[in-house]
Every structure is written in structure tokens, then in C-alpha cells.
Amino acid sequence: MALRIALAGWYGSDNLGDEMILSCMAAALRARGVEPVAVSIDPERTAAVHGVEAVAHRSPLDGAALRRSLCNAHAMVLSGGVVQSETSPWNMWFHTSRLRAYGRSVPAPSNRRPARAVVAAIGLGAGHVRGAVGRRMAVSALRRACHVVTRDADSARRLRDWGVPDVAVGADPVLAGDAALVSSRAAATRPPPSHPPEPTGSTHSHRDSTDTICVILRPPNRRGIRTAAAKARTSWQPWMGQLAQSLDALAERSGMTLRLLPFQPSQDTPMLVALQQRMKTDAELVTLNIDNVLAEVARSRFVVTMRYHGAIAALLNDQAAVALDYSPKMRSLAAEGGGWASVVDLAPLDAGRFEPRMLIDAVNEAQDKSHRTAEARGSLRARLKVNDAALDDLLELIQ
Known part of the structure; x- marks a missing residue:
């Protein structure tokens, strides 16, 4: 047996x-x-x-x-x-x-x-x-x-x-x-x-990436006795205007198209569809599954993510990343290898004070740090x- x-x-x-x-x-x-x-x-x-x-x-x-x-x-x-x-x-x-x-x-x-x-x-x-x-x-x-x-x-x-x-x-x-x-x-x-x-080194070559930005968002955690799924139906709604404005500004400043990736479709897709409708620039909503998830993340030049394993995927693919700090785990992962990813505090979103420059500055910082991805990946894999x-x-x- x-x-x-x-x-x-x-x-x-x-x-x-x-x-x-x-x-x-x-x-x-x-x-x-x-x-x-x-x-x-x-x-x-x-x-x-x-x-x-x-x-x-x-x-x-x-x-x-x-x-x-x-x-x-x-x-x-x-x-x-x-x-x-x-x-x-x-x-x-x-x-x-x-x-x-x-x-x-x-x-x-x-x-x-x-x-x-x-x-x-x-x-x-x-x-x-x-x-x-x-x-x-x-x-x-x-x-x-x-x-x-x-x-x-x-x-x-x-x-x-x-x-x-x-x-x-x-x-x-x-x-x-x-x-x-x-x-x-x-x-x-x-x-x-x-x-x-x-199994060692990057799983991705920069030759494969296109001039797109991978955006991985999720509903924020909210306190309360309801289940996470129940709270996820509405918790993101106050963020929509600020996120749409910031992502529009990022797309315009970078000249890149946004690709929206739902890492948990049942919770993330309604939020991303609403975001698509609010944005002025075009954004592609990607269908993900466990077979294609790493490859789909790898298709973009860099990654903006609220999902922990979106950041892991970026690290595996040797991509610059912005970690949106909705949970302590995001800041902890971004700090590995001497700080391979930039971090954006999401408290201003809840306060209604999030500005496009906050995201744009974080993307610029992430690209400056991208040379650290190999060290961070190596230390974590060790x-x-x-x-x-x-x-x-x-x-x-x-x-």
C-alpha cells in the first residue's frame, strides 16, 4: 500500500x-x-x-x-x-x-x-x-x-x-x-x-513579452461576519473611479495596452468588467486557467498586482512588478532579494485620495528595481x- x-x-x-x-x-x-x-x-x-x-x-x-x-x-x-x-x-x-x-x-x-x-x-x-x-x-x-x-x-x-x-x-x-x-x-x-x-532561473524570456501591462486586481478585504465571497460582490465599488483614472493615465503615459487578468474569476471578473466600462482606454480581459496562467502573465512587459501569486508569476517570469499592498503578504514578498518590486499603499483608495501619479511613480520604481528579480528568485528558490x-x-x- x-x-x-x-x-x-x-x-x-x-x-x-x-x-x-x-x-x-x-x-x-x-x-x-x-x-x-x-x-x-x-x-x-x-x-x-x-x-x-x-x-x-x-x-x-x-x-x-x-x-x-x-x-x-x-x-x-x-x-x-x-x-x-x-x-x-x-x-x-x-x-x-x-x-x-x-x-x-x-x-x-x-x-x-x-x-x-x-x-x-x-x-x-x-x-x-x-x-x-x-x-x-x-x-x-x-x-x-x-x-x-x-x-x-x-x-x-x-x-x-x-x-x-x-x-x-x-x-x-x-x-x-x-x-x-x-x-x-x-x-x-x-x-x-x-x-x-x-526549474532554475527565469521561466520567461523578454523576447516573448509584448508592449502590454498585466493588471491583476481583486476585491479588497473588508471586516464583517459575511464570507469573503459575499463581501467581494460590492467591496470594490468605491475604488472604481480612482482605479480607472489611474490606469488610464498609466496606459497613456506608457503607450502600452492593459491586459486585465482575473486570478479568481468568480470574484475578480465582475470588478474587472466594471473597470473596463469606466476606463477611457482599451483594456483586454483575459481568460485564465491553471494551464495558461504563467504564460499569460509573461506576455506583458511588467505586472501590477493585488494577487500574491500574480507577484510570484512576475518573479518567475523575470518581470518588473508593482505590488498593491492590500495585505501584509504583498509587502513581505516585494521586499525579498533586497526589494525586487515596488509597493503601493492602498489606504488612499479607501480615503478617496488616490492619484494617478502614485501608480505611475511605482511603475517607474519597479522598472528601476527589475535587475533584482534574479537575486530574489534565486534566494527564494534556495x-x-x-x-x-x-x-x-x-x-x-x-x-
């Missing part, structure tokens, strides 16, 4: 960043002869897209069913930016309920199963968690993990400050690059290309070894 490891994160939605994490984590397990089992809010979709076994978990109330589904899993790995309450106050309840369900699924010890549930967090992101209860939930769950490896130093510092011991700093799994995405999903939807990109070491140690514990 092959070893089976459950992968937990925000999988099964149309968020391409999380889907890329799943692809890269599944590839890492398969390379070690381990069968990945994805915990998904849409298991049918996950199985079809990724070619992995998937089990359902859509609510903390589904714990009993999840326990039964995971009874043959030998370990669980949690990944992605799930330690936060920025998107919803229910976020910590949701993700820690999966860890609890797995812990209760472990049967009596045998020669193939350890006496306790083996859990690791690898490539974990920790943002703002409001309230002591949410932080206690995170600390309680992560203290039981055999390894906690964050994707950035700021996440590690937060967890240590809250009381999580022995936190290591690794990297986001997607930094393994396009080669990992292809190898993970070859059996699911497509054969690998005849000349797959190497930290993937920390992820790998934690995964290898996990396998030793369960073998």
Missing part, C-alpha cells in the same frame, strides 16, 4: 494561486512515490483538474464525513496563506477544523501507522488574525505539527510572537515554477511540452530546500 498524504489548503475554488500550490505540492509528493489526497471544497473539480484523489470538506460542520474520508491517510500537510482572518472571521475555524478531523481519523497504531496524527505545515502564510481566540486556535493546531515552515520571514515572526515554537522559513511552493506545474498535472489534462522549462527537508522528515516519521 502506497503512502497517502492529505493536502489541505484553500483547494477546489477558482483561485488560481491556491490551485498552483496544490499542483506543486502534489508534484513534490509524487516525486517521492507518495499518493496525494486533496481536501477540497469541490472534489470533483479538483480530481478532474489535478488528476488526484480528492475528498470533500466545505464547512467545519462536515468534520465527521472528513474523518471517515481521511482514515487511510498517513499524514496531512497544510499549505498556503490560510492563517489569517483578513478574508473572513470564519477562516481559522474552517482550516483548523480540517486538522482536528484528521487528528480524530487516526486509528489504533499499526506497523504502517504511527500512534498519533502526523501533521506538517509547509509553505504556510500567516497574516493578520483578529482576536485572541483565532490566534489561540492557530497556535494550538500548529504546536501539534512536526514541522512548521512558512513561506516568508514575516509569517514566521508572527507565529513565533503568538507562541508557535520552532518555525522555519522556507518558500511558497509555487516558486518551484512551471516545470513543477507541468509535471504535476500531466496526467490530468495535458502532456508536458516537448521542451519543458528548467529556501525551497527547507520545504523539501520538512517533507522528507515527515516521510521518515510515517514509514
Whole structure:
């Protein structure tokens, strides 16, 4: 019987960043002869897209069913930016309920199963968690993990400050690059290309880029008890006039066409369509999926992004980038490698004081910093070894 490891994160939605994490984590397990089992809010979709076994978990109330589904899993790995309450106050309840369900699924010890549930967090992101209860939930769950490896130093510092011991700093799994995405999903939807990109260095040549600007926007996080999806329907509306004016000015100043990329179509597309209608200049709305996302980002000269994995894609593609700072993770990623990307504070948008020059100045700064992308990419990819070491140690514990 092959070893089976459950992968937990925000999988099964149309968020391409999380889907890329799943692809890269599944590839890492398969390379070690381990069968990945994805915990998904849409298991049918996950199985079809990724070619992995998937089990359902859509609510903390589904714990009993999840326990039964995971009874043959030998370990669980949690990944992605799930330690936060920025998107919803229910976020910590949701993700820690999966860890609890797995812990209760472990049967009596045998020669193939350890006496306790083996859990690791690898490539974990920790943002703002409001309230002591949410932080206690995170600390309680992560203290039981055999390894906690964050994707950035700021996440590690937060967890240590809250009381999580022995936190290591690794990297986001997607930094393994396009080669990992292809190898993970070859059996699911497509054969690998005849000349797959190497896993080191840039995945993109500037010869391939056109005179366009890649714009990746998302609805802002708002406080409140509603789910992130519910809040996303209207949270962006006060921004539209300022964003349209600023992007029009950027297109006119640069002489480039804008390409609007929805990294989570269900939430981002309504916002981008409304933006298109408000803008005076033409902007192309691009259809994305996990197969084409890195290539579509690579088609532009530089990237303006609110999405974390939009910035990761720019880094992989060796592109200048502007990180729109809606969450602490954006500033943290932009600071890697001596500061490879520029950062725009979005507080003036909420105050109605955002001016086009703020975006234009940030784009100019990003292009001046673009020579640092190779260093930042190299240092982050070197930290993937920390992820790998934690995964290898996990396998030793369960073998």
C-alpha cells in the first residue's frame, strides 16, 4: 500500500494561486512515490483538474464525513496563506477544523501507522488574525505539527510572537515554477511540452513579452461576519473611479495596452468588467486557467498586482512588478532579494485620495528595481530546500 498524504489548503475554488500550490505540492509528493489526497471544497473539480484523489470538506460542520474520508491517510500537510482572518472571521475555524478531523481519523497504531496524527505545515502564510481566540486556535493546531515552515520571514515572526515554537522559513511552493506545474498535472489534462522549462532561473524570456501591462486586481478585504465571497460582490465599488483614472493615465503615459487578468474569476471578473466600462482606454480581459496562467502573465512587459501569486508569476517570469499592498503578504514578498518590486499603499483608495501619479511613480520604481528579480528568485528558490527537508522528515516519521 502506497503512502497517502492529505493536502489541505484553500483547494477546489477558482483561485488560481491556491490551485498552483496544490499542483506543486502534489508534484513534490509524487516525486517521492507518495499518493496525494486533496481536501477540497469541490472534489470533483479538483480530481478532474489535478488528476488526484480528492475528498470533500466545505464547512467545519462536515468534520465527521472528513474523518471517515481521511482514515487511510498517513499524514496531512497544510499549505498556503490560510492563517489569517483578513478574508473572513470564519477562516481559522474552517482550516483548523480540517486538522482536528484528521487528528480524530487516526486509528489504533499499526506497523504502517504511527500512534498519533502526523501533521506538517509547509509553505504556510500567516497574516493578520483578529482576536485572541483565532490566534489561540492557530497556535494550538500548529504546536501539534512536526514541522512548521512558512513561506516568508514575516509569517514566521508572527507565529513565533503568538507562541508557535520552532518555525522555519522556507518558500511558497509555487516558486518551484512551471516545470513543477507541468509535471504535476500531466496526467490530468495535458502532456508536458516537448521542451519543458528548467526549474532554475527565469521561466520567461523578454523576447516573448509584448508592449502590454498585466493588471491583476481583486476585491479588497473588508471586516464583517459575511464570507469573503459575499463581501467581494460590492467591496470594490468605491475604488472604481480612482482605479480607472489611474490606469488610464498609466496606459497613456506608457503607450502600452492593459491586459486585465482575473486570478479568481468568480470574484475578480465582475470588478474587472466594471473597470473596463469606466476606463477611457482599451483594456483586454483575459481568460485564465491553471494551464495558461504563467504564460499569460509573461506576455506583458511588467505586472501590477493585488494577487500574491500574480507577484510570484512576475518573479518567475523575470518581470518588473508593482505590488498593491492590500495585505501584509504583498509587502513581505516585494521586499525579498533586497526589494525586487515596488509597493503601493492602498489606504488612499479607501480615503478617496488616490492619484494617478502614485501608480505611475511605482511603475517607474519597479522598472528601476527589475535587475533584482534574479537575486530574489534565486534566494527564494534556495529556501525551497527547507520545504523539501520538512517533507522528507515527515516521510521518515510515517514509514
